[in-house]
Amino acid sequence: MPAMVRVLSQSLAVARRILAEQVRQWRGLLFWALFPALMLLLFGLIYRENPALSAGFSQVPAGILIGGALFFSCLGGTTVILVAERERRTLRRLLLSPLAPAAYFLGIVGALSVVAAGQTLVVVGIAAALGAPYRGSVALGLAVVALSVVAYVGLGFFFGTRFARRAEDVNGPLAALGVPLLVLGGTFFPVSLLPDSLLRAAWFNPVFHMNQALKGVAAFGRTATELAPHLAVLGAFALAALALGVASYRRLLRQERTR
Amino acid sequence: MSGAPAFVAAHGLAKRFGSREALRRLDFEVARGEVFALLGPNGCGKSTALALVAGLLAPDAGWVQIDGRPPAPQRGGPAAIGLAPQDAALYRDLTARENLEFFGRLHGLGGAALRRRVDELVQRFGLGPHAGQRVGTLSGGWQQRVSIAVALVHAPALLLLDEPTASVDVQARGAIGALVAELAREGLTLLLATHHLDEAERLCSRVALMREGRALACGTVAELVSALPARAVASVRTADPSALRARAAALGWPVRDWGAPQALSLLLPEPLPLADLVQALQGVPLSALAVQPVGLEHAYRERLADSQPEDFGSTP
Numbered sequence: 001m002p003a004m005v006r007v008l009s010q011s012l013a014v015a016r017r018i019l020a021e022q023v024r025q026w027r028g029l030l031f032w033a034l035f036p037a038l039m040l041l042l043f044g045l046i047y048r049e050n051p052a053l054s055a056g057f058s059q060v061p062a063g064i065l066i067g068g069a070l071f072f073s074c075l076g077g078t079t080v081i082l083v084a085e086r087e088r089r090t091l092r093r094l095l096l097s098p099l100a101p102a103a104y105f106l107g108i109v110g111a112l113s114v115v116a117a118g119q120t121l122v123v124v125g126i127a128a129a130l131g132a133p134y135r136g137s138v139a140l141g142l143a144v145v146a147l148s149v150v151a152y153v154g155l156g157f158f159f160g161t162r163f164a165r166r167a168e169d170v171n172g173p174l175a176a177l178g179v180p181l182l183v184l185g186g187t188f189f190p191v192s193l194l195p196d197s198l199l200r201a202a203w204f205n206p207v208f209h210m211n212q213a214l215k216g217v218a219a220f221g222r223t224a225t226e227l228a229p230h231l232a233v234l235g236a237f238a239l240a241a242l243a244l245g246v247a248s249y250r251r252l253l254r255q256e257r258t259r
Numbered sequence: 260m261s262g263a264p265a266f267v268a269a270h271g272l273a274k275r276f277g278s279r280e281a282l283r284r285l286d287f288e289v290a291r292g293e294v295f296a297l298l299g300p301n302g303c304g305k306s307t308a309l310a311l312v313a314g315l316l317a318p319d320a321g322w323v324q325i326d327g328r329p330p331a332p333q334r335g336g337p338a339a340i341g342l343a344p345q346d347a348a349l350y351r352d353l354t355a356r357e358n359l360e361f362f363g364r365l366h367g368l369g370g371a372a373l374r375r376r377v378d379e380l381v382q383r384f385g386l387g388p389h390a391g392q393r394v395g396t397l398s399g400g401w402q403q404r405v406s407i408a409v410a411l412v413h414a415p416a417l418l419l420l421d422e423p424t425a426s427v428d429v430q431a432r433g434a435i436g437a438l439v440a441e442l443a444r445e446g447l448t449l450l451l452a453t454h455h456l457d458e459a460e461r462l463c464s465r466v467a468l469m470r471e472g473r474a475l476a477c478g479t480v481a482e483l484v485s486a487l488p489a490r491a492v493a494s495v496r497t498a499d500p501s502a503l504r505a506r507a508a509a510l511g512w513p514v515r516d517w518g519a520p521q522a523l524s525l526l527l528p529e530p531l532p533l534a535d536l537v538q539a540l541q542g543v544p545l546s547a548l549a550v551q552p553v554g555l556e557h558a559y560r561e562r563l564a565d566s567q568p569e570d571f572g573s574t575p
Contacts, residue, residue, distance in 0.1 A: 013364035024352040089348035
């Protein structure tokens, strides 16, 4: 079987498996939909009651999708998948199989992209109902979400292999390292509030570019050309995330070999 | 081993985890089609040895070859290896069939070939009524069956079974034993780690008796048992061990203290009826008496008693 076909077929197998597990653990899916929905409703109420803020509500849904939905499902979700793989010892079976590290990464991206698509529909739907309709190119918006998923999964691999060996460890790195990335990414407030020094630092934060790109396309209908700097950084980060994910998976296998 | 070339060869295997020495110069060979057991108590290094054979761990010293080449999981390796770990290591939210399909796909099976292989394993392992059930809801015995089936999905040449019956009930133990025996009859090479002496005796053509990371002895069950100067063993519980020892010495029967509380073992040249034994031991206060044909358990106890830690270098 040619290598590319093998990787693709293994990725599909991994994605299918994870989705089947997610569906059976339906409570997790429910909470992943409920969390951004509730956040959006709350923000909608806050903005509606405050005339000084109401003009900015159109940017809120993108922030909620990046920071409230994809952050937990894709970054947190990947970390949990890796830890579970280690805890239930299925990693040993994967080690003995010819599963390519890239196929494992892409399989997780595939499965979590489906979850992300569902979350996107929930957020976009509620936002439209609250008076903040999606304005830009659907294809561009989906591309930003897809790149964000890849970037988050890469970070999830990093967190899962470096900082979380057991289920109890998962929340620590998410809170200590992930949430600051959200804040520095201007997820829940306009980046204009950031001082210059933090704004410069934010350029190295993938979440910043996810937010700026998605807010640009969803709230202001900006084009790919207008968003090129953010898309370029996000694209580069997604590629780096793939490399990071593959390297992290290899590291995970090495760790398993020394247990 | 007979003159057949070794399919699995392990020589001088050593592995340390921190300050704990899990394996100390372990040697063994397994011929193609043979069922070989690594037998010993928990913590003696059996699982580590299996992980080294599978290529999941790298040895600190020594080497493993399978069919003449080192194991190389994920790169195809010299021969496909199947491993059924001690804890079933399955996706608990997937059904038994879905677990089989998933691992089959990773091994390149698909479409009709995958369906055929999965159906074959479901039927062979009697999983029919449970194939559609989530693995997490199955009993330990059924999970172990699924685990072994998953290990076989890619038709490996070598199957490694790590304590397949350690956490299952007696009925499931019997069923899993029968499955292993069936696989052995079909010529699959099996390397089994177990602490059940009866299991090793029943299922395996050869056995390595292990303790503290080393093989104390290695051979067929008959060879190991014949090393004992007896054909039967009487286990005697008495309030007066000295009297028993004296009487046994007079009869020419070696006495062993294999560590059973308040019991000594007499090595008998022939199995004796209990009445004859009671007669022979007249004058010794007996509180319990049992006679068994000599078996692997006795050979193992004898080896354990013989081997002090400093003797461990001698691997037959």
